[in-house]
Amino acid sequence: MRWTLKSKPNIEVIHKLSLDLGIDKVLSELLVQRGVTTFDEAKCFFRPSLDNLHNPYLMKDMDLAVARIKKAIENNENILVYGDYDVDGTTAVSLMSSYLKEEYENVATYIPDRYKEGYGVSFQGIDFAHDNGFSLIIALDCGIKAIDKVAYASTKEIDFIICDHHKPGKEIPKATAILNPKREDCKYPYKELCGCGVGFKLIQALGKENNKTIEDFTPYLDLVATAIAADIVPITGENRILTYFGLEVINTSPRNGIKAIIHQTNKKELTITDVVFTIAPRINAAGRMKHGNFAVDLLTQFDFDSAIEVASTIEKFNADRKELDAKITQEALLQIEENNEQDEFTSVVYNETWHKGVIGIVASRLIETYYRPTLVFTKSGDKLAASARSVKGFDVYNALEECSEFIEQFGGHKYAAGLTLLPEQYENFKNKFEEVVSRTIQKELLTPEISIDAELELSEITTKFYRILKQMGPFGPQNMKPVFLSPSVRDNGYGKQVGADKSHLKLNIIYGADKKTYGAIGFGLGNKIEKVKNNFDIVYNLDENTWNGNTSIQLVLKDLK
Known part of the structure; x- marks a missing residue:
């Protein structure tokens, strides 16, 4: 060290x-x-005080988003709340759908299948919306790069509101509204909200229209705090306030789904560490092992006994996930040894049988042994899919950008990203990634600090x-x-x-x-x-x-x- x-x-x-x-x-x-x-x-x-939260209308396009949702409600339109299958996405979908359903019934949720559709907005999801008469999709924790998907939706007369926090590309989708503090043209004072945090700002703005105060939104903060903790965003500024009060909700009056998870763990008072290592992995296990719908179902339960049943099912998913990631980690470590790649600047491993739901965890596990930027690939349809993880101080997203000639699609953050590529490009990508990292990484970053x-x-x-x-x-x-x-x-x-x-x-x-x-x-x-x-x-x-x-x-x- x-x-x-x-x-x-x-x-x-x-x-x-x-x-x-x-x-x-x-x-x-x-x-x-x-x-x-x-x-x-x-x-x-x-x-910390809730009074120090920023006015949601400081966010670019917030007025457009609120106006479009109000119009949808006035015109009795069907609204589809769409989100990613991880903790940030499923908590955001649970938050948004719960809030809208308090006053409007024509609201449904959609979580893409990790294996059939992959990350983010999918053509299949848009077809589902069209086939079922939805004219507005609110996308949470995804969508900032879905240029072709949003264009496709417009041909089906479906509008999009995007609530995302991932880094935008040079071009952004032609959506009705795009709420993302990381937009270059967005003057919102705090840039580090997670996807669920952006969703919270939207319901806060909608509530202002109905003369609601910030106290009316406190019950949603258990979801926001869980997303902040799980998504490893900075706990500074607005995030720290949301987490502080979210922990209070988790420990005093959590929603039934979170209460059911706590009930299974025998924890008395949860800290932020408990949220990261107890609540988040169980919510995540649904999307990893089966389907993210289980997580939304858990987090929107009105009945505690029903929540206990769903939580028990998710507990089984989590146990299976632990067993699987331990097995795959051992296989990946053996692959690195057999290929004599212990002294490389990167770890890039692939096996077509590895479970797509745990490759991100395996990448993190590999870094515990070989402390360097790491990608774990598996087969996904006719392509290869990978999860990337990095070491402190090195921007893996920028490194992937330098390898984009071999990549079909990618997105993510400085320390974690996902990508797909064609099988024939795997070796080219692997060699290029090693070359980029070896050239750009400061050598001291390869020793844990x-x-x-x-x-x-x-x-x-x-x-x-x-x-x-x-x-x-x-x-x-x-x-x-x-x-x-x-x-x-x-x-x-x-x-x-x-x-x-x-x-x-x-x-x-x-x-x-x-x-x-x-x-x-x-x-x-x-x-x-x-x-x-x-x-x-x-x-x-x-x-x-x-x-x-x-x-x-x-x-x-x-x-x-």
Whole structure:
């Protein structure tokens, strides 16, 4: 692991903020790193408010979208709410359809089949709309690149409203309205909304027309927070506010579908981490293993007992998904070894039998072993489909753009993308991708980095320090849980390997003249037991550990040297 200590922000600003807020200088430093430099900014940061959400009408085309939906309702038109099959898409479809159905009954939902139709807007979906008398499609978390599909829909007299957050191409579809903060001509102040977040802004705008206040939309925030957490968008600005209140809804009055998932896990109070690793994978499993409709069905249930039934079915999908991605990961690792590709700059693997629903997860798993940009291909109809994942600091989307001569279709983000190509182009693409990455990647990016926020004396870790630290959440991209460095610490001599396979490290770190101790756990660090015989440096997060009814602050080790 490569340890990188962030450069210290302006000392005078840190000192003044520390005095103004009456907090430790290390906490003040963490705030300044996150762009919080004044008392008023700190107040907004520590006390998120729904009143600080932006006016939805600041988004380009919002007035056109609202006008078209109002016209559809006035004219008794059929509206089809269309979305991608992942968490962001299915939560967005659930949010939009639930809201519209509160006041209008001619609304249906459509999630494309991952295997028959692939990602995004499909010709099959448009034909379904035409055959069933839909004259308006609201597309969520997809559509920004569906130029030919939207043109096809217009020949069938079907209008499109697109709510997307993916990077637009040079040309955008000729839709009735395109809501996307990443449009170059969109002046919306916050650019990092997820697809469900854009959908939320649309229902917020529709509600303004009916004199609804922001409090009327709070019940939808469990969906928005789940999408933000799952889609790995920055938890800053507006996203942080939506996540903060969304977590409150999840923990106090979640919709029946989310309540049913929580019911199966025996969790008492969910954190953002629980949403990422407990709720999101189960919602995702529907689209991966069977069909995204199961997820929408779960998230729009009025009856809790029915939600429990759907959640049980999805739980089975999730168990199958885990088994499958473990098997395929082993096969992919073997392929890399057999092809002697351990020292390449990229991992590109292919097997026509691999399940399309888990190749994205497998790509992430491969990065845990070979830390480099990775693509996992499988057969999809008469083409090959792949999921791409990247390493911190490297834009895989830009790398794919350089390989576009061999690609049929692609889309995505800096760190995750999807693409299709013809089978005969696989080797050409693979060679080109390796060449592009080897030429453009900074070599240090091929070693995993631990970004350290601040150096910390163990004696500074007090109950008050930890309480304030917790209030800096919810944590996530661009507001990660702080990582601290404490140099030259000692174990009390009882450090040991724990876990069924002895893969974890449990220590008691001594500090101070009176030899106080902090419990420390290092997941996956069991092989470093020999390094704790003498003094050593640690990097870690802080967390709470409850054992036998007692709660204490614990160091969660990320690495030690």
